[in-house]
Amino acid sequence: MFTSFLFHLRAEGIPVGTGEWLSFLEALRRGLATSLTELYPLGRALLCRTEADFDRYDLAFAAAFEGAALSDELRSQLAQWLERRVDPQGERSEPELADEELWRAFLERLAEQREEHNGGDRWIGTGGTSPFGHGGRGARGIRVGGSAGGRAAVSVALERRWESYRNDRTLNVRDLEVALRTLRKLVREGRHELDLDGTIRKTCDNAGEIEIVEQRARRNQVHLVLLMDAGGSMAPHHESVSRLFSAAERTKIFKSFTAYSFHNCVYGWLYRDIEQLDRVRAEEVLSGLTPHHRLIFVGDASMAPYELFNAFSWPGQGTGMTGLDWLQRFRARCPASVWINPDPLRYWDHPTVRAIEATFPMFELTVSGLHQAVQKLRAPV
Secondary structure (H helix, E strand, O other): OOHHHHHHHOOOOOOOOOOHHHHHHHHHHHOOOOOHHHHHHHHHHHOOOHHOOOOOHHHHHHHHHOOOOOHHHHHHHHHHOOOOOOOOOOOOOOOOOOHHHHHHHHHHHHHHOOOOOOOOOOEEOOOOOOOOOEEOOOOOOEEEEEEOOOOOOOHHHHOOHHHHOOOOOOOOOOHHHHHHHOOEEEEEEEEEEOOOOHHHHHHHHOOOOOOOOEEEOOOOOOEEEEEEEOOOOHHHHHHHHHHHHHHHHHOOOOEEEEEEEEEEOOOOEEEEEEEOOEEEEHHHHHHHOOOOEEEEEEOOOOOHHHHHEEEEOOOOOOOEHHHHHHHHHHHHHOOOOOEEEEEOOOOOOOOOHHHHHHHOOOEEEEEHHHHHHHHHHHHHO
16 A cells, blocks of 8 residues: 555655655554554655645545545544543553554454444544544554544545645746846955955954955846747747746846847847837847856747758848757857746657757746756856
């Protein structure tokens, strides 16, 4: 049963390692969970690395243990039996049972029992020393009802209370702003200023003789350029790309921010406003880029192969340049460049997507994907 649980966890994408799984099994061996109600939080605490895994854990738990919980009818009947508690009478305790034997005995007695039972050492009830029920003095067993009962763990898992914590969901503007803020990179290129910590440290090293230490102020040297595919197959992604643009524009932490649009691929022109045909030559944009610029291309990268691999002639732009040639020129000019793809990963097996992915590191338009992209942009080039 628990091996199946492991397979369900990994199928949902939770990276359960060997050490974590062995810790979970050891906790079970020690009797830290003797019911699904106790198993649910124990597994979540040991097997989930971040709160982003909680929703996937709920799905895996519900799939692995569906049918293992009591039916509503049996649960209701047991609840009525267990409503009345009696003081324990000190009856003889049953010998400790192994986990598998414990569950087998519980199911057998549940099938045999026909009425409520309060105080005793065998039946499912309250008080006494029976290993089944609640309110008694059984050393270990299966608790039914009481402070931890009342709801099936599978039902709790199916509520999916943690869905909003997933890191593979569609980004909202706030998620985008948080991710983009980590891109800011400050370097010491400004005017000299007092380094207070350095001054104190140097003065201590000099046995109290004051020595002033200065350093250059930090300056923001990151120029962000956002280039977005518009129209055609990108129409379903208009809302998510608009949120990315809004977040980048609202994040006032870069030395400069510029946004352009294109259709399918960069050719001879880039558009400041594609609806108003406000455009600028791609060659002009390219010549203005420096190593301080960080380029984020956004598009599904999916188009007819000739649109990427065939050469086009543009008035005043020369001949012999393919769309892929233009993209490779941008990457060569700014090695710190990434491509954000709003399509799910399963749609990336396409010749033009693969060609662009070979040119730019490509990431999904999700919380996790954008954080990975920003880390790539922050890396030394």
